[in-house]
Amino acid sequence: MPPYLLATKLHQPALPPQRVHRLALVRRLDEGLQAGHCLSLISAPAGFGKTTCVLEWLAALPRPAAWLSLDSADNDPARFFTYLAAALHKIDPSLGRDIEGTLQSGQLPAPEAIAAALVNDLLQARQPFILVLDDFHLIQEPAVLHTFETLLANLPPQIHLVIITREDPQLPLARLRAHNRLTEIRAADLRFSGTDTAAFLNEVMGLSLALDEVVELESRTEGWIVGLQLAGLSMRGNSDPAAFINKLSGSHRHILNYLTEEVLQRLPEDLHTFLLQSSILDKLHGDLCDAVTGRSDSGQLLERLLTANLFLIPLDNEQQWYRYHHLFADLLRSYLTRLGKTQVAGLHQRAAAWYAQAGFSGEAIQHALDAEDYPLALSLLEANIMPLLMRGYARTVESWLKSFPPEALPSSPRTELAFAWMYLLRGNYPLVDLHLDRAGQALAALGEAPDSLNAELLCLRSNLSFVKGLPQEGIQQAQRAIELASPDDHFLLGSAYMGLGGAYRLMGDYPRLQHSYRQAIHHNRLAGNFLPEMLAVSAVTLSAILYGQLSVALEESLQAIQQMENSVSSYPPISATVYGAVGLVYYERNLLDDIRELFAKSHRLSRLSGHNAGVVYGKILVSRCEQAAGRLEEAEHAAREALDLLALGAPVWIAPEVAEQQVRILLARDQPAAAEAILVQFGLKYENSICIPGRLEYQADPLYLSALRLALHRGRLRTESNSIRSALALADVLIEAAAADLRNGTLLKTLVLRAHVNILMGHPAAAQDDLLRAMEIGEPEGYIRSFLDEGPALIPLLKQAYLVSPQKAYILRLLDAFGVPAATGRTAAQLPEPLTEREAEVLRAIAEGLKYEEIATRLYISLNTVRFYVKTIYGKLGVNNRTRAVDKARRLGII
Amino acid sequence: MTDVCRYAITILGTVTEEDLNTTSPLAVTVAEVANDRTQVTLLSDQAGMVGVIRHLHGLGLILLSIDRTPAL
CATH class of the missing domain: 1.25.40.10 (Tetratricopeptide repeat domain)
Structure with missing residues (x-):
C-alpha cells in the first residue's frame, strides 16, 4: 500500500470481546447473502451498534472481507477511489490496479469509466468477497455516488456490498428492494430488547440491576445502545440505581449530554484531560497522543480507556491505533472548546507537526488549518502540493486553499506552478x-x-x-x-x-x-x-x-x-499508448495472434484515462485487425465508432488516421465515391482527381496514402483514366518528401502503392524497382502487412524478384503471408536468420504444449521475455501462430 | 427515531412518482397534486426519511413541509 494512505482506514475494527450477541441479525444477513442479495444496508443513527453487528456477522462468515472506513475527506473522488482500490488490494493485489494507476497519474476518469473499470476488475476476482463501506453517510459527492449507482446496477455476483450509514444513501435502493436484492437492518432491528438490555448491563457492564430497573432503563433509552452504555458507566458504584434511572428523560441527545458529563466527572483528572485533549484527533496512537498532550504515557492511558469501556475502538490487531466512538468524540470536542481557542490551537499545531514528520501531509495540513496557523499550513501545502495533485487530490487542495483567509494566502508561485x-x-x-x-x-x-x-x-x-x-x-x-x-x-x-x-x-x-x-x-x-x-x-x-x-x-x-x-x-493509463505501439509493430509484422489482447488492454486504459485520442486510436487499431482477419462488418463497426468518437474532440493528428481506415473499408466495400467524400471531408481537394498541394504536411500522410488507394481502385475499375496518372504524380511527390525526412514508414507504403500503380499502367520494370526499394526498407524491420494489405497484385513481381534479389528469405516470408506455398527443401540452415539456442529452447517448450507462464517458470525468465522470444521466433520462421511455428520448425528439422 | 412512521413531504411544483422513484433510496407515493404542489408520502424510520430528503434536495426540488404521523 502506498505510504501516504492511512492503513487504519482499511482495517476491519476489532470485535469487542464482551458484547451482546446479535444472532437474529447475523442470521438475517446470512440469509440475504444466501439469497443472492447484492447489498446489505445497515441504516440507523449513531450509537445503535451498526458496526459491531456487521463485525459479528463477518467473524462467523467463511468469506474474506475488504473494509473501508470513510471520512468526510473521502468526498474527493480521487481519494475515495484510491482508498477503495487499496481496500480491494487486500482481497487480491491485482484488483483495482487500473484505477489506482489512473488516479496516481493525476487523472480523474469519468464516473462511468471508473465504474466500468471497477466492474471489470471485480469480475476478475478469484473468490467471492464482502466489501464493507463504513460511515457511508459522509459521502455526498455526486461523482462518487453516481459511480456507485452504476456499480450497483452491474455488480458482479462474486461481490456483496455492505453499506453502514446513519441515513439512507442517495442510491437507487428502491429498485433493489423491489427486485428483492437488498437486505436491510434498521434502527428498529438494532435497538436492544429487554433481554438484550439485561444481558448488556449485567453481563457486559458488570452491574447487578433488578428486572424492573432494566425494563425502565430500556424504556427511557429506547434500546439505544450508546445510551445504555453511558448509563451503565454512570451507575457503576451507584448505590441507588433506581433514582439515577428516574432522572433520565428527554431526547437521545439530552441523555447523551447528561450521561457524558456524569461519566467524565467520575474520571480521574489526568484521564479526563487526556480525553478532552486527544479528542481533536480522528485517530489515536500512543506516540501521536504523546506529541499532542505532552505526556509520555498515552499508550497506557489508551489501554486504560479501552478496559474501562470508554468508547475507544481499536483500529488494528496490534492495538496501536484507536478512535473514539463518533458520538463520544463529538461531545468531547464540544467540552474541549471550554479550554479556550489558544489552547486548542496549540493541540492542533502539535498534531500537524507529528503528522508532517510521519509523512501524512494531508492530515498535517488539515490540523494546521484547524489551528489557524496559516504560515505553517502554507509551508506544508507548498512542500507537498505536487505529490498531492499528482495523486489527484485536486478537490482537497482547492478546499484547503479556500480555508485560507485572503490576507493569509499570498500569491505563491509554487502553488500556481503545481496547479499548472x-x-x-x-x-x-x-x-x-x-x-x-x-x-x-x-x-x-x-x-x-x-x-x-x-x-x-x-x-x-x-x-x-x-x-x-x-x-x-x-x-x-x-x-x-x-x-x-x-x-x-x-x-x-x-x-x-x-x-x-x-x-x-x-x-x-x-x-x-x-x-x-x-x-x-x-x-x-x-x-x-x-x-x-x-x-x-x-x-x-x-x-x-x-x-x-x-x-x-x-x-x-x-x-x-x-x-x-x-x-x-x-x-498510468498513458501506458495505453505503449501497449498500442507494441500492437502496431506486431500488426506490421503480421503477428496477429496476440494483437487483440494488446489492443483491448490499450483501449481499456485509454478509456480510463479519459483521453479521447487514445480511445479513438484504439478503435482504429481494432478495426484494422478485424479487416486483416477478414471480418469486414466488425471492422466497419469499429471504424464507425472511431469516427463518432472523433466528433467528441481529439488532437488534429488523429483525424487522418480515422479517415484512412474509413477509406480502406469503403474501398473493400467497393464504394469509391463515399471514400472520396471522406477524404474531402478531412481536407483533401478533388477536381476530377486529387489536387496535389505545393507542400505536403507529414501529419496528413494517411490521407495522401488513402488518396493513392482510391485512385488505384478507380484505375482498376477503369472508371477514371486521369485518376491513375494523378495518383502517380502524388506518389512521386510523397516519396520524395518522405525520403527527404526519413519517414520510412510512409516511404515504404507509398513505394508499395506506386508499384501497384506501375503494374496498372503497364510499367513492370518501374514496379519491380519500387518493390525492391520497399523491400530494402521493409526487411530489416520485418514489415509484412504494408505489402499484404494492398492486395495480391504484387505476387508475380515477388516471384520474379526471388530470382534476382538477395532478399530471398524475406521474399519467401512475404509470399508465405500472401498464402503462396513456400518453397520446399529448405532447412534450418537456410533460415535467413537462424534461431538462437535460447529461441530453440523456447520453441521446443511450445511444441511440448507448455503455456507461456510454464515456459517462464522452466527457463527462469519473465513472462514478457517469453512473449518477446515467441515473437522473434515467429518473425524468423515467417509464421503468425504457435501451431504454424511448431509445424514449420518440424518441417525444417529445427525441433 | 427508531419507529417507522408515515412522513408526508410537500414539494413545490408537479413531479411524477416515476421521476421521483427512479433513483430514490426509498419508494415514495405521490398522494396529492394541487396548486403547483406535490405531496409525497413514505413509510420509514428517520434514517430513511433523511435519505429521501437528501435525494429530493439532490433533484433540485424545493421542500415546503414535512409532517410525521405514526404508521397505522
Missing part, C-alpha cells in the same frame, strides 16, 4: 495558461526568483507551446529551462526535454526528437516521475513507427512494459 502541472496533465490548457500567468506575476513580485522556479515556469510554457503547435517558442523555452535547471534536478530536466521533444516532433525533425525524448525518459526515470516517462516512451515509439523503425519502437515499448510489470505500483 495538474491542468496540463488533465488537458485543460486554458487553465494552464491562467496559472502560468499568475505564477509569472508571483515570480516577478519576488524580484530575485530562484532559477529552479523560473526553469519550471519555462518547462511548463514549452510543453504548452507543443500543445498549441508553436515549435519555435517551445524550443526557446525548453532550451532556456535546461540552462537554468540544476544538473541533478531530474524532474525539471525531464520535463524540459519533453517540451523540446514536442517542438521537434512538430517540426518533423526525427533525430532531434528522438534525442530529446530519450533524454526525457532518462531524467524522468531518475526522478521517479513515471507519468512523463511513459509519455516520452509513447512519443519515442509512435514516432519510431512513423519513421519506419519498428525494432526501435518494439524495444522501447517492451522495455517500458517490463518495467511496469515489475513495478509494485500501478501504471
Whole structure:
C-alpha cells in the first residue's frame, strides 16, 4: 500500500470481546447473502451498534472481507477511489490496479469509466468477497455516488456490498428492494430488547440491576445502545440505581449530554484531560497522543480507556491505533472548546507537526488549518502540493486553499506552478495558461526568483507551446529551462526535454526528437516521475513507427512494459499508448495472434484515462485487425465508432488516421465515391482527381496514402483514366518528401502503392524497382502487412524478384503471408536468420504444449521475455501462430 | 427515531412518482397534486426519511413541509 494512505482506514475494527450477541441479525444477513442479495444496508443513527453487528456477522462468515472506513475527506473522488482500490488490494493485489494507476497519474476518469473499470476488475476476482463501506453517510459527492449507482446496477455476483450509514444513501435502493436484492437492518432491528438490555448491563457492564430497573432503563433509552452504555458507566458504584434511572428523560441527545458529563466527572483528572485533549484527533496512537498532550504515557492511558469501556475502538490487531466512538468524540470536542481557542490551537499545531514528520501531509495540513496557523499550513501545502495533485487530490487542495483567509494566502508561485502541472496533465490548457500567468506575476513580485522556479515556469510554457503547435517558442523555452535547471534536478530536466521533444516532433525533425525524448525518459526515470516517462516512451515509439523503425519502437515499448510489470505500483493509463505501439509493430509484422489482447488492454486504459485520442486510436487499431482477419462488418463497426468518437474532440493528428481506415473499408466495400467524400471531408481537394498541394504536411500522410488507394481502385475499375496518372504524380511527390525526412514508414507504403500503380499502367520494370526499394526498407524491420494489405497484385513481381534479389528469405516470408506455398527443401540452415539456442529452447517448450507462464517458470525468465522470444521466433520462421511455428520448425528439422 | 412512521413531504411544483422513484433510496407515493404542489408520502424510520430528503434536495426540488404521523 502506498505510504501516504492511512492503513487504519482499511482495517476491519476489532470485535469487542464482551458484547451482546446479535444472532437474529447475523442470521438475517446470512440469509440475504444466501439469497443472492447484492447489498446489505445497515441504516440507523449513531450509537445503535451498526458496526459491531456487521463485525459479528463477518467473524462467523467463511468469506474474506475488504473494509473501508470513510471520512468526510473521502468526498474527493480521487481519494475515495484510491482508498477503495487499496481496500480491494487486500482481497487480491491485482484488483483495482487500473484505477489506482489512473488516479496516481493525476487523472480523474469519468464516473462511468471508473465504474466500468471497477466492474471489470471485480469480475476478475478469484473468490467471492464482502466489501464493507463504513460511515457511508459522509459521502455526498455526486461523482462518487453516481459511480456507485452504476456499480450497483452491474455488480458482479462474486461481490456483496455492505453499506453502514446513519441515513439512507442517495442510491437507487428502491429498485433493489423491489427486485428483492437488498437486505436491510434498521434502527428498529438494532435497538436492544429487554433481554438484550439485561444481558448488556449485567453481563457486559458488570452491574447487578433488578428486572424492573432494566425494563425502565430500556424504556427511557429506547434500546439505544450508546445510551445504555453511558448509563451503565454512570451507575457503576451507584448505590441507588433506581433514582439515577428516574432522572433520565428527554431526547437521545439530552441523555447523551447528561450521561457524558456524569461519566467524565467520575474520571480521574489526568484521564479526563487526556480525553478532552486527544479528542481533536480522528485517530489515536500512543506516540501521536504523546506529541499532542505532552505526556509520555498515552499508550497506557489508551489501554486504560479501552478496559474501562470508554468508547475507544481499536483500529488494528496490534492495538496501536484507536478512535473514539463518533458520538463520544463529538461531545468531547464540544467540552474541549471550554479550554479556550489558544489552547486548542496549540493541540492542533502539535498534531500537524507529528503528522508532517510521519509523512501524512494531508492530515498535517488539515490540523494546521484547524489551528489557524496559516504560515505553517502554507509551508506544508507548498512542500507537498505536487505529490498531492499528482495523486489527484485536486478537490482537497482547492478546499484547503479556500480555508485560507485572503490576507493569509499570498500569491505563491509554487502553488500556481503545481496547479499548472495538474491542468496540463488533465488537458485543460486554458487553465494552464491562467496559472502560468499568475505564477509569472508571483515570480516577478519576488524580484530575485530562484532559477529552479523560473526553469519550471519555462518547462511548463514549452510543453504548452507543443500543445498549441508553436515549435519555435517551445524550443526557446525548453532550451532556456535546461540552462537554468540544476544538473541533478531530474524532474525539471525531464520535463524540459519533453517540451523540446514536442517542438521537434512538430517540426518533423526525427533525430532531434528522438534525442530529446530519450533524454526525457532518462531524467524522468531518475526522478521517479513515471507519468512523463511513459509519455516520452509513447512519443519515442509512435514516432519510431512513423519513421519506419519498428525494432526501435518494439524495444522501447517492451522495455517500458517490463518495467511496469515489475513495478509494485500501478501504471498510468498513458501506458495505453505503449501497449498500442507494441500492437502496431506486431500488426506490421503480421503477428496477429496476440494483437487483440494488446489492443483491448490499450483501449481499456485509454478509456480510463479519459483521453479521447487514445480511445479513438484504439478503435482504429481494432478495426484494422478485424479487416486483416477478414471480418469486414466488425471492422466497419469499429471504424464507425472511431469516427463518432472523433466528433467528441481529439488532437488534429488523429483525424487522418480515422479517415484512412474509413477509406480502406469503403474501398473493400467497393464504394469509391463515399471514400472520396471522406477524404474531402478531412481536407483533401478533388477536381476530377486529387489536387496535389505545393507542400505536403507529414501529419496528413494517411490521407495522401488513402488518396493513392482510391485512385488505384478507380484505375482498376477503369472508371477514371486521369485518376491513375494523378495518383502517380502524388506518389512521386510523397516519396520524395518522405525520403527527404526519413519517414520510412510512409516511404515504404507509398513505394508499395506506386508499384501497384506501375503494374496498372503497364510499367513492370518501374514496379519491380519500387518493390525492391520497399523491400530494402521493409526487411530489416520485418514489415509484412504494408505489402499484404494492398492486395495480391504484387505476387508475380515477388516471384520474379526471388530470382534476382538477395532478399530471398524475406521474399519467401512475404509470399508465405500472401498464402503462396513456400518453397520446399529448405532447412534450418537456410533460415535467413537462424534461431538462437535460447529461441530453440523456447520453441521446443511450445511444441511440448507448455503455456507461456510454464515456459517462464522452466527457463527462469519473465513472462514478457517469453512473449518477446515467441515473437522473434515467429518473425524468423515467417509464421503468425504457435501451431504454424511448431509445424514449420518440424518441417525444417529445427525441433 | 427508531419507529417507522408515515412522513408526508410537500414539494413545490408537479413531479411524477416515476421521476421521483427512479433513483430514490426509498419508494415514495405521490398522494396529492394541487396548486403547483406535490405531496409525497413514505413509510420509514428517520434514517430513511433523511435519505429521501437528501435525494429530493439532490433533484433540485424545493421542500415546503414535512409532517410525521405514526404508521397505522
